[in-house]
Every structure is written in C-alpha cells, then in structure tokens.
Amino acid sequence: MEQNDLSRYHRQYLFHKIGLDGQKKISKSRVTLIGCGALGTVIASALVRGGVGFIRIVDRDFIELNNLQRQVLFDEEDIRQGLPKAIAAKQKLERVNHQVEIEAVVADANYTNIESLIEGADLVMDGSDNFEIRYVINDACVKAGIPWVYGGCVGDAGLSMVVIPKKTPCLACLFQSEPPPELSPSCDTAGIISPIVNIVASLQVTEALKILMGKTDQILPGLYSYNVWTRAAHSFGTNAERDPNCPVCQKGIYEYLKGEKGVRTTALCGRNAVQISRDRAITIDFSVIADKLKGVGTVSFNNFMLKLTLKESGSDFEITLFPDGRAIIKGTSDIPRAKSIYSKYISV
Amino acid sequence: MSEKIIYLDNAATSFPKPPCVYERMEKFLREESANPGRSGHRMSVEAEASVERSRSLLAKFFGVKNSSRIAFTLNCTDALNMAIKGVVHEGDHVISSVMEHNSVLRPLHALEEDKMITLTKVKPDSECFLNPADIKKTIQPKTRLVVLTHAPNVTGAIQPIREIGKIVREAGALFLVDAAQTVGAVPIDVDKDFVDLLAFPGHKSLLGPTGTGGLFVGERVEKITPWREGGTGMGSESPTHPEEFPYVLEGGTPNTVGIVGLAEGLKFVAEKGIEAIRAHELKLMSALRAGLAPLKKVKMFGPKSAENHGRAFHFNRRA
Structure with missing residues (x-):
C-alpha cells in the first residue's frame, strides 16, 4: 500500500463533514499526545486509525495490571514484557496503520522539555493525569500558537475543552491555577469506569479532527462537562470570550513554562525519600483528604500531619502530608516517581 | 567605575555583564542562597528550583531534550577535563587538532605520556580550518573520542563541526566540542551538529559570571566516570557516588549564585x-x-x- 493511498479512510471521508480534502489535511498533520493512559490510548488509537500523518506519544509510565480495565491499547503480554506505555502503544498502532509515522517518547513531560515535545506539531492532545502539566501545556501551546485539547475524567464524569491560542479562552482564562487537593479526586482515589474515558476521549478527538482540517469555525468553545451515569451535561464559557486579564494568553506571562509555578521536589539525603512542596503554601483540610484516601491505604492524621501507607506495583510507600501541602514520599528516591505518587493521591 | 575604559579582552571573559546579571546575583546572595538539594526547607527547595530553571534554559539553548544531561562545572576547562578523563579508557585512540587550547591538549598529552591513550593531532589548512576528510582519514577502529574546538581562541576560525560530527557519528566514536569561544555567539544544536559532549564556559559570550560553565553529555555516552566525588544531596545512603545525571558530575555544593547569574546572562543573549x-x-x-x-x-x-x-x-x- 502506498503511503499516500487514502482508500483505507474511505468511510471517514465519505462523511460529508470530512470529505477527501479534509482527509488529505488530516493525513498531513502532526500531533503530539502528552500522556498515554486511559484517555491517551483511546485518542492515539482514534488518531492513528483516522490517519494523521505523524503522532508523537509521550508517557513515562510502565503498564500495570489495574490499567487494563480502561487503557485500551495494552494487554497482559505487555505487562509480562515490562513495556513502557509509549512503546507498547507504538508497537500496537504500527500494526494497525503503517502509514502513520509514530514516535514514542518515554519521558516525564514537564516545563524543561515540553517545548521540544510540541515542536512542529499542528495540535497537542492532553492525555495527562494532573493539572500542573496541563498548565505547562497551556503555557507552551499559547506561546507557540499551537491548539490543544484538554480532557480529564474520573469516576463517571469528565471534562473537555479546546484551546485555540488567542482565539478561544485558554485554561488560565477559566481557572488561574490548579484546584486544591480537596477538590481534586483522581482515578487512584475515586476510581473510574471505562465508558467515561471513551466518551471524553471521543469528544477530544472530534474537536481534533475539526482543528486538523482547519475547520476552526466549527469548533465548540468552552468547557464541556458530562456525566455518563446521570447523563447530566453542562457547558461553560461557550461565548468564547477570553479573560481580558489572563496572564497567559493576554499578557504572555508563562510562569508554569518557566518553572516558576508548580511543585518543587527534592531528594532527601539518606532517607530513600523525596520531599514535594508547593510553589505557594496552601491550607489542607486533613479530614477531607483522609476521606478521599480511605480506599487507597492506611490513613491516620492529627493536627500536624497526615500519614498514608500504600502499596503500588509491589512496593511500599509512606506519604507524610503537612497542612501547607508539603509531603514526604518515602519508599523512593526517584523524583518523577515521587511526583507521580503525589499527583495521584494528593494531586497537583 | 568612574573612568571610561575600552575593554577588548572578551575572548578571556566578557565585560561588562548585563545589569540583570548583577542584580539577580546580589538578590540571590542576600535573600535566597541556601544549599540546593541538601535540605527540605523552603529556601533550599527554592534554591534547587532556581538551579534547575537555569539548567533548563541552557538545555533549550543547545537543543538538549533532557536537561538533566547538562552538568554545571567551574568553567570550560573543568568541563573538558571531566569529559576527556570521564570517557576514555586504557588503549583508546583519540583524535584532536594542533589548534586546541591547553585545557584540551594538556589532559590529552598527560594521558598519552601515561600510555593510557594514543593521540593523533590533525593540522588545519592555511586559513586555520580543519578539513573533515582529514578527520575521516585518521579514524581507527580504536578511536573512542574526537575532541575539537568550535573555534580556536587564537585565530577564531569557526570549524565545520556539523560535517565532522557526522563523520564521527558514522564511525561510532564520541564527539566532544570545546565551545569556549563560540557559545552564545555562534549557534550550536547538539542534535543537528552530532555533538555527544559539549563543554562551554558561562562567563564568556553567555555573559554569566566567572566560576560558571557546563558540560552536556549526550545519550550515546553510556558511562562517564566522575573524578570529583562527594555530596550530592541524593542517594546519600550509597557508599559510592551516584550514576544519575546530573548528580554524577556535580559532587559538592554548586556555585548557585553564579548559576543564577548565568541564567540571566543567557536570557539576555536569547532575548537579543x-x-x-x-x-x-x-x-x-x-x-x-x-x-x-x-x-x-x-x-x-x-x-x-x-x-x-x-x-x-x-x-x-x-x-
């Protein structure tokens, strides 16, 4: 089959809102996907099957058994082989569609590398699992003028939003910074059912197709929220008005991209532990957090600290959380690993 | 300084530095200069974050994708010594040129005298340019490292490092570039120029203070042996020095005030x-x-x- 043979996409471009011209544009497009977990696998699968020209899949994690319930590209054999998610996704998808160039990057996306990861992309897709990286993506994409599509889900509900820099509201127009830990459930604390993953990822991919075809007039702006259990749906900010005082898309102040905002990490001497602290002190209500963590491991707290012990991938971890948001993660000296544990159970 | 001077010694170190360098260093030294990565208190954590931001800026400047592959050094000489002594093994062949600075030639000569390595020094043409074909001719199966200046401090002739880098890469050797006289003044991209190791000073065209410099170590360098071992602020329970980047090359308390000053110099260069x-x-x-x-x-x-x-x-x- 020729590289420029589009016949395999016939059913897609037969749909009049795509058309052959639209397909040609999709097939020439370059996409970066940050995070290849639940949302990321569905997004990657749809974009590769739909025939984007190039996709860069960025993820630093390895596949675990409890991922298979919702992360559709992975199987038990990948776990036996100990594959990183990005590599396993690339291997699967190359068998699906050899016409798409797929690059796997096994790395922790953060402010130091995001600009090189999105370089040359026509679109950035969010398959990440924490707010800090989304603000980093928002900064980098607004700065580079690259559209990105936010997505997030937990439990039975999810959110999605398109950001077209300088045209539609950016993430910082809606929320100036990450939500507090008490209001940030994650799949690891609140669980998730797979239907919401597929719905949110499909919403993201639908907008992605419009963007890649250049049909920006058809993009639905604002934050869309959907609950698959109750079918409650809400839209926010659909009037497409940007915040006139937005530090990011109006003033060009990229604090997350410069590493000025975001969590701080430091490996603690001789203790097999990493300390995570926040760029500014917050006040945490331990009773709310303890309730959030009760299904995760053993939790106890007093006025001064909260302790959580848990098992993850066969290793024991102990998180000591202080009221200002600072935490000591014991059981690893690997900073990205500790950051990932903090973001899963406490949230960033 | 009240008297106006004409300063022409910028090849040795740049002067004056942009005002933002002085301002940032003074503020840091007065208000923020805790030991980075050694403690969990707020000042130490912020000092570490400042060092990491500087590292990230350097990485972006050279097209380095993983900023932890850049280690801060005392100066370019320090970086060159780390690179040369860190990657060559007994019996290796090394290629360099006759135009190199003493910070390259002296360590190489010492290794040659100790019978650790064999050394070939390539000569340039009459205009002081190296011919990539001459490098190709001197490569042997035992050639581990090619060390060349991007531009010598005597003649300033900018060498064709991209062409040479490609040849070195194809031969499976490592390419170390001494960017003392070019960093901040002539663009360098470690990927496009096939550079495995890049040694650079912070105090010349990057407009940082003296006592700063760095070494980029690419992914093709599987192991680099540090000659300075000590405290790193991580993995302290281990009896030996950690192998993780950048800690492997950063034993001891770093020059934090210099590093934050360097970041300001770099921002100035990037902005211009x-x-x-x-x-x-x-x-x-x-x-x-x-x-x-x-x-x-x-x-x-x-x-x-x-x-x-x-x-x-x-x-x-x-x-």
Whole structure:
C-alpha cells in the first residue's frame, strides 16, 4: 500500500463533514499526545486509525495490571514484557496503520522539555493525569500558537475543552491555577469506569479532527462537562470570550513554562525519600483528604500531619502530608516517581 | 567605575555583564542562597528550583531534550577535563587538532605520556580550518573520542563541526566540542551538529559570571566516570557516588549564585537573539579587517573572510 493511498479512510471521508480534502489535511498533520493512559490510548488509537500523518506519544509510565480495565491499547503480554506505555502503544498502532509515522517518547513531560515535545506539531492532545502539566501545556501551546485539547475524567464524569491560542479562552482564562487537593479526586482515589474515558476521549478527538482540517469555525468553545451515569451535561464559557486579564494568553506571562509555578521536589539525603512542596503554601483540610484516601491505604492524621501507607506495583510507600501541602514520599528516591505518587493521591 | 575604559579582552571573559546579571546575583546572595538539594526547607527547595530553571534554559539553548544531561562545572576547562578523563579508557585512540587550547591538549598529552591513550593531532589548512576528510582519514577502529574546538581562541576560525560530527557519528566514536569561544555567539544544536559532549564556559559570550560553565553529555555516552566525588544531596545512603545525571558530575555544593547569574546572562543573549549578536560581531569584524587591510606593516592570520570567523582575531604589526 502506498503511503499516500487514502482508500483505507474511505468511510471517514465519505462523511460529508470530512470529505477527501479534509482527509488529505488530516493525513498531513502532526500531533503530539502528552500522556498515554486511559484517555491517551483511546485518542492515539482514534488518531492513528483516522490517519494523521505523524503522532508523537509521550508517557513515562510502565503498564500495570489495574490499567487494563480502561487503557485500551495494552494487554497482559505487555505487562509480562515490562513495556513502557509509549512503546507498547507504538508497537500496537504500527500494526494497525503503517502509514502513520509514530514516535514514542518515554519521558516525564514537564516545563524543561515540553517545548521540544510540541515542536512542529499542528495540535497537542492532553492525555495527562494532573493539572500542573496541563498548565505547562497551556503555557507552551499559547506561546507557540499551537491548539490543544484538554480532557480529564474520573469516576463517571469528565471534562473537555479546546484551546485555540488567542482565539478561544485558554485554561488560565477559566481557572488561574490548579484546584486544591480537596477538590481534586483522581482515578487512584475515586476510581473510574471505562465508558467515561471513551466518551471524553471521543469528544477530544472530534474537536481534533475539526482543528486538523482547519475547520476552526466549527469548533465548540468552552468547557464541556458530562456525566455518563446521570447523563447530566453542562457547558461553560461557550461565548468564547477570553479573560481580558489572563496572564497567559493576554499578557504572555508563562510562569508554569518557566518553572516558576508548580511543585518543587527534592531528594532527601539518606532517607530513600523525596520531599514535594508547593510553589505557594496552601491550607489542607486533613479530614477531607483522609476521606478521599480511605480506599487507597492506611490513613491516620492529627493536627500536624497526615500519614498514608500504600502499596503500588509491589512496593511500599509512606506519604507524610503537612497542612501547607508539603509531603514526604518515602519508599523512593526517584523524583518523577515521587511526583507521580503525589499527583495521584494528593494531586497537583 | 568612574573612568571610561575600552575593554577588548572578551575572548578571556566578557565585560561588562548585563545589569540583570548583577542584580539577580546580589538578590540571590542576600535573600535566597541556601544549599540546593541538601535540605527540605523552603529556601533550599527554592534554591534547587532556581538551579534547575537555569539548567533548563541552557538545555533549550543547545537543543538538549533532557536537561538533566547538562552538568554545571567551574568553567570550560573543568568541563573538558571531566569529559576527556570521564570517557576514555586504557588503549583508546583519540583524535584532536594542533589548534586546541591547553585545557584540551594538556589532559590529552598527560594521558598519552601515561600510555593510557594514543593521540593523533590533525593540522588545519592555511586559513586555520580543519578539513573533515582529514578527520575521516585518521579514524581507527580504536578511536573512542574526537575532541575539537568550535573555534580556536587564537585565530577564531569557526570549524565545520556539523560535517565532522557526522563523520564521527558514522564511525561510532564520541564527539566532544570545546565551545569556549563560540557559545552564545555562534549557534550550536547538539542534535543537528552530532555533538555527544559539549563543554562551554558561562562567563564568556553567555555573559554569566566567572566560576560558571557546563558540560552536556549526550545519550550515546553510556558511562562517564566522575573524578570529583562527594555530596550530592541524593542517594546519600550509597557508599559510592551516584550514576544519575546530573548528580554524577556535580559532587559538592554548586556555585548557585553564579548559576543564577548565568541564567540571566543567557536570557539576555536569547532575548537579543544569537543571530543578531553574530550579525553585529560580523559587522565589527568586517570593519576591523577593512581598516587593517591597507596597512603594510600589518599581517592578518586565520580566515580570509569574515563569514566563518568567530570572535577572536589575530594580527601582527611589524615594528
């Protein structure tokens, strides 16, 4: 089959809102996907099957058994082989569609590398699992003028939003910074059912197709929220008005991209532990957090600290959380690993 | 300084630095200079974050994707010594040139005298340019490392590192570039230029203070043996020095105040734009050449045109 043979996409471009011209544009497009977990696998699968020209899949994690319930590209054999998610996704998808160039990057996306990861992309897709990286993506994409599509889900509900820099509201127009830990459930604390993953990822991919075809007039702006259990749906900010005082898309102040905002990490001497602290002190209500963590491991707290012990991938971890948001993660000296544990159970 | 001076020793170290460098360093030293990565208190954590931001800026400047592959050093000499002594093994062949600075030649000569390595020094042409084909001819199966200056401090001739880097890469050896006279003044991209190790000073064209520099170590370098071992602020329970980057090369408390100053110098350079800086220097170089050319007693050395001429310019005036 020729590289420029589009016949395999016939059913897609037969749909009049795509058309052959639209397909040609999709097939020439370059996409970066940050995070290849639940949302990321569905997004990657749809974009590769739909025939984007190039996709860069960025993820630093390895596949675990409890991922298979919702992360559709992975199987038990990948776990036996100990594959990183990005590599396993690339291997699967190359068998699906050899016409798409797929690059796997096994790395922790953060402010130091995001600009090189999105370089040359026509679109950035969010398959990440924490707010800090989304603000980093928002900064980098607004700065580079690259559209990105936010997505997030937990439990039975999810959110999605398109950001077209300088045209539609950016993430910082809606929320100036990450939500507090008490209001940030994650799949690891609140669980998730797979239907919401597929719905949110499909919403993201639908907008992605419009963007890649250049049909920006058809993009639905604002934050869309959907609950698959109750079918409650809400839209926010659909009037497409940007915040006139937005530090990011109006003033060009990229604090997350410069590493000025975001969590701080430091490996603690001789203790097999990493300390995570926040760029500014917050006040945490331990009773709310303890309730959030009760299904995760053993939790106890007093006025001064909260302790959580848990098992993850066969290793024991102990998180000591202080009221200002600072935490000591014991059981690893690997900073990205500790950051990932903090973001899963406490949230960033 | 009340008296106005004309400072022409920028090849040794740049002067003056942009005001933002002085301001940032003073503020850091007065208010923020805790030991980075050694403790969990707020000041230490913020000092570490400042060092990491500086590292990230450098990475972006050289097209380095993983900023932890850049280690801070005392200066370019320190970085060159780390690189050379960290990657060669007994019996290796090393290629360099006769135009190198002592910070390259002395460590190489010492290793040669100790019978650790064999060394080939390639000669340039009459304009002081190396011919990539000459490098290719000298490569042996045992060649582990090729060490070359991006532009020598004597003649300023900018060397064809991209062509040479490609040859070195194809031969499976490592390519170490000494960017002492070019960093911040001539663009370098470690991927496009096939650079495995890049040694650079912070206090020349990057406009940082003295006591700063760095070494980029690419992914093709599987192991680099540190010659300075000690405290790193992580993995302290281990009896030996950690192998993780950048800690492997950063034993001991770093020059934090210098590093934050370097970051400001770098931001200044990035804001002006390296192409604009290069264009300005080319203009000055052309003016100088044009002025000297008619003088019979003056002999100019190095490149015959300004195009591949770096910052240093060598001429002699007969008595």
